[in-house]
Amino acid sequence: MSIVSIEPATPDRWEDLARLFGPTGAYGHCWCVYYRRRAKEFTASVSCAQPERGNENRETLRRLTLDGKVPGLLAYEGDEPCGWVSVAPRKEFVRLARSRSLRPVEPSEPGIWSIVCFWLPPRRRRRGMGTRLLDGAIEYARINGGRVLEAYPVDTAGGRAPSAEIYPGTVRIYEKSGFTCTPHPTSGRPIARLDLKSE
Template identity: 70%
Template sequence: MSIVSIEPATAERWQDLENLFGPTGAYGHCWCTFFRRRAKDHTASTTCDRSMRGVDNKAELRRVTLEGRVPGLLAYDEGGPCGWVSVAPREDYVRLSRSRSLRPADPDEPGVWSLVCFWLPPRRRRRGVGSRLLDGAIEYARAEGARVLEAYPVDTAGGRAPSAEVYTGTVEMFRRAGFGLAQHHTSERTVARLNLKEG
């Protein structure tokens, strides 16, 4: 099946996002809120009460959409939603500003958006859906007025790695999309950046 469209995850599309993530949410109850919340506020999948795993995270993501914000984009094929990318203004991801390994060199730099997560059902992986989502994220951020799109990919040295380890995307994926790659100013992490505006 081929991608039919890539759409903003608005409140009206919440059911599609919920169906895509499934009953436990993406990546072990995360519901793609890891970067949106401070460490002490994030409901980790290691919580003792299994019945509460991810409940607060799901509610947080739902709240974002109900406030009229768009936490990311959904890819659709003929069968419905088939992929997700979390992309938004960098300030929406509060954990980035507190991270030792990803803290921005200039937190007040205007117009920077961040791409922090991809999620695809297992049957859709390694079929180019992630690259299509990246293209959609670039187009969406540009259309929304972003000056720069920033991401934090993992270097797999051209090999494969478990999906849970490369949820931020791979270095090669961003290189192919035209991003510049540099080492983070205080850590060994790679930061990918793409200028979205001329001049």
């Protein structure tokens, strides 16, 4: 497999992003807005009681993309979208600020970007795509003024876990790319950080 490019999700690529996520919006109608919406709003949008599950999430991501906010990066093989990473300034992820386990230690710290999610279709997994997307996210954050790139990985202790559980990436993939992983001072959850200015 040869990935031709990793590109920002600009307005002209919205249809590619929607096609990649498919009718269920990647992870259970999420449409990669879990960290961009308040908990109550998100929970209501994916409730089994809602006939059109995930539509609000899809519309949130669509508006964001068409407004030119660039919610993340798409991997392409030829003209075919084949992977996704959500990377943006940390302040755009409202749920991080409210999270008990991931709340920023220094909320006003300037220049912090965050990676919150990867999405790969099943046939694209375990083929190095995640590393390529992570490399693209590092470079994108750096050239757009990021000072530090932060992520919230899952520690699988070197084993495997279902993809739905490791959507933020694993400790191993971040450490291999030069991130330092330390426990959150309150929750103990791993926080991965990379100083972009020293690269």
